[in-house]
Amino acid sequence: MLEVRNLQIRHRDGEAALVEDVSFAIREGELFALVGESGSGKSITALAIMRLLDAGFERPSGEAWLAGREGRQELLGLPSAVMQHVRGDRVGMIFQEPMTSLNPVLKVGDQIEEVLRLHRPQMSPEQRAARTLEVLSEVQLPNPEQRRDEYPHKLSGGQRQRVMIAMALVAEPDLLIADEPTTALDVTIQAEILKLIDHLREKNGMAVLLITHDFGVVASVADRVAVMRQGRLVEQGECLPLLRAPQDAYTRKLIQALPENLPPLPPVPGAGREALLQVSGLQVHFPVLKGLMRRQVDVVRAVDDVSFELENGEVLAVVGESGCGKTTLGRAILRLIEPTGGEIRYRGESLTHMARKPLRRLRRHLQVVFQDPASSLNPRLNVLTLLTEPMAVHGIGANQDERIALAGKVLDQVALPEDTLWRYPHEFSGGQRQRIAIARALVLDPDVIICDEVTSALDVSVQAEVLQILGRLRAERRLAMIFITHDMGVVEYFSDRMLVMHDGRMEEIGATAEVLANPQADYTRHLLDAVPRVSRYL
Known part of the structure; x- marks a missing residue:
């Protein structure tokens, strides 16, 4: 033909x-x-x-x-x-x-x-x-x-x-x-x-x-x-x-480089595990307004009654289709979107109604890496400013020289050369920009990082590199992560537990291996059956 x-x-x-x-x-x-x-x-x-x-x-x-x-x-x-x-x-x-x-x-x-x-x-x-x-x-x-x-x-x-x-x-x-x-x-x-x-x-x-x-x-x-x-x-x-x-x-x-063929991630030490984040009955509802007077006629339940705990060193994967509420859940935990109901606790302290000033100080410990680094990195700022500005805001480093040294160490941890500091986001590939976004979260030495589809737009080999970097940092720093994704191969390889969402609600939550081997919800089975895997056909 x-x-x-x-x-x-x-x-x-x-x-x-x-x-x-x-x-x-x-x-x-x-x-x-x-x-x-x-x-x-x-x-x-x-x-x-x-x-x-x-x-x-x-x-x-x-x-x-x-x-x-x-x-x-x-x-x-x-x-x-x-x-x-x-x-x-x-x-x-x-x-x-x-x-x-x-x-x-x-x-x-x-x-x-x-x-x-x-x-x-x-x-x-x-x-x-x-x-x-x-x-x-x-x-x-x-x-x-x-x-x-x-x-x-x-x-x-x-x-x-x-x-x-x-x-x-x-x-x-x-x-x-x-x-x-x-x-x-x-x-x-x-x-x-x-x-x-x-x-x-x-x-x-x-x-x-x-x-x-x-x-x-x-x-x-x-x-x-x-x-x-x-x-x-x-x-x-x-x-x-x-x-x-x-x-x-x-x-x-x-x-x-496919997740099913990657080498195992380094283990996280078991001693000293503690609950960092507790989410109870979280709700995020958006009003539907119609008419000249903009009266509320309905409500969209973007997140409806979601509960879980997250320990240090643990990766919780949040999975589901577009529109299920995954990203809204992540933003609500950080109070980037105000919850309608429920409670969020970090180390026992309630974040749900915390005033803006103390919440801003606390955000040093709760960081996020967004899906598209091209839009989340300011194109007018070089990498040096992108990394040292958050440190200055939160009082990390005695002076700018010390902050530059810390930024260089973090770049090394995400496998980027130190001369990266003097360049701008547009000079990097998509995978390199995603590493810079990860470095920006790491410079504040957080306890929890919310990763929102951080590998979805990456080639398989770049995705493998990013997952290996995150896995190593998790073991070294005992980082806890909420890993929002729709890629079941990444979920199986990278996460300890998984939470399945559908139409804003939790379908099920459990150890990743158990949920994948024996899903309890019909929706989870439907989701898993749709995943194309190379190993299934070889």
């Missing part, structure tokens, strides 16, 4: 090729996975095939032959007008972030019908409307008649992704390119989307190029796989044999 030969992509300002000598073929009805870390060249390979690279790139060299109902066409050399017909008609594409790919000022149905107006001009308005409704039903969007007339911002992430799939499939293409279609989705929605793509592939006989960095996803759906590194293909072949016995050292490194 698609044959790519010796593809090479260069940036106009750069000397080295971003993608060099890439060749692969996808058969009719096959799901071919292109795997690699961020910056490996996966997405720009797909964009080059679609002829969607911007003016900053040179015209790609090589060949990309597409077979199908209109015969063989070489896409890279097609005139622009012809290529516009190929895009959306013979080749559909699901982009990584649906919220930035969907037009916010057009209704969902209008955006899908636009594809048919361009590529099926012979269809009447009634036929286009019927086909739009049909494809929304095919992608299993709930209440398709209602959703067709809504704007993208009213849909959830999973629903927006289904709309993107509907747009890509409405003209029944020969080839579907799916660029990280499940990266930002919960495991249950991810499983549904993958099952949906696989079902539509079998039904329509189309080929699929799946771009991902998740080997669990690859093992669950791919027929063949190619591994990409720094713009080159290092290995390709049948999926399961390649995963069982990878030939290239880089592929082996990626597979070894």
Whole structure:
């Protein structure tokens, strides 16, 4: 269906090729996975095939032959007008972030019908409307008649992704390119989307190029796989044999970096354990206001009756799907969001109604690492200021020289060189920025750190490094952590206990190994069954 030969992509300002000598073929009805870390060249390979690279790139060299109902066409050399017909008609594409790919000022149905107006001009308005409704039903969007007339911002992430799939499939293409279609989705929605793509592939006989960095996803759906590194293909072949016995050292490194294959974390000394944090019946409710007078008509129970204890040196994983209340729980514990009810105690002292001034002093011992370091680190401040300013506020260090020395030691603990101090956040990769965010929490020598999805946006090898660093620091400092995540592989590897949340309520809590081996709640079983694991398929 698609044959790519010796593809090479260069940036106009750069000397080295971003993608060099890439060749692969996808058969009719096959799901071919292109795997690699961020910056490996996966997405720009797909964009080059679609002829969607911007003016900053040179015209790609090589060949990309597409077979199908209109015969063989070489896409890279097609005139622009012809290529516009190929895009959306013979080749559909699901982009990584649906919220930035969907037009916010057009209704969902209008955006899908636009594809048919361009590529099926012979269809009447009634036929286009019927086909739009049909494809929304095919992608299993709930209440398709209602959703067709809504704007993208009213849909959830999973629903927006289904709309993107509907747009890509409405003209029944020969080839579907799916660029990280499940990266930002919960495991249950991810499983549904993958099952949906696989079902539509079998039904329509189309080929699929799946771009991902998740080997669990690859093992669950791919027929063949190619591994990409720094713009080159290092290995390709049948999926399961390649995963069982990878030939290239880089592929082996990626597979070894999966949480299920990482070496054990250093143990935390058992002596001197004490309860640091006690949460009892915590509630966070948000009023729903309507009408001209903004009267309260309902209440959203974001967190409803959650209770647990946390000891020093312990990691409690809080897991659940988007919207279950995980992040709200973490923020309420720190009083970044005011609780509606319940009680929070730190070392026996109540934080629930503590005045702002004493609470601010106490926050030195209760720190947080947010999900996105790019937005939580001030871009105008260098790392030196980011680390020494909190120390100055809390009276740590006799002078600035002493604080700089302490900052250097903490950077060493998170495996960053001391010259990092003089640089700004934009000069670092995502994984390095996350280490800086961890260092900013550590400089205050806290007892508890709340980690909110700190590894969700990281490549598997960077995720492994961050988990190893946190595990070592936990053992050395006897740190307690609340680890908010939806990644069950990380939960199993890193946490002592796990708390499962659904619709703001606790489904169950217990030792991680026991909950994973014998979940008591139906929701927990549903969550675990949706997790794609490489070991399950090997």
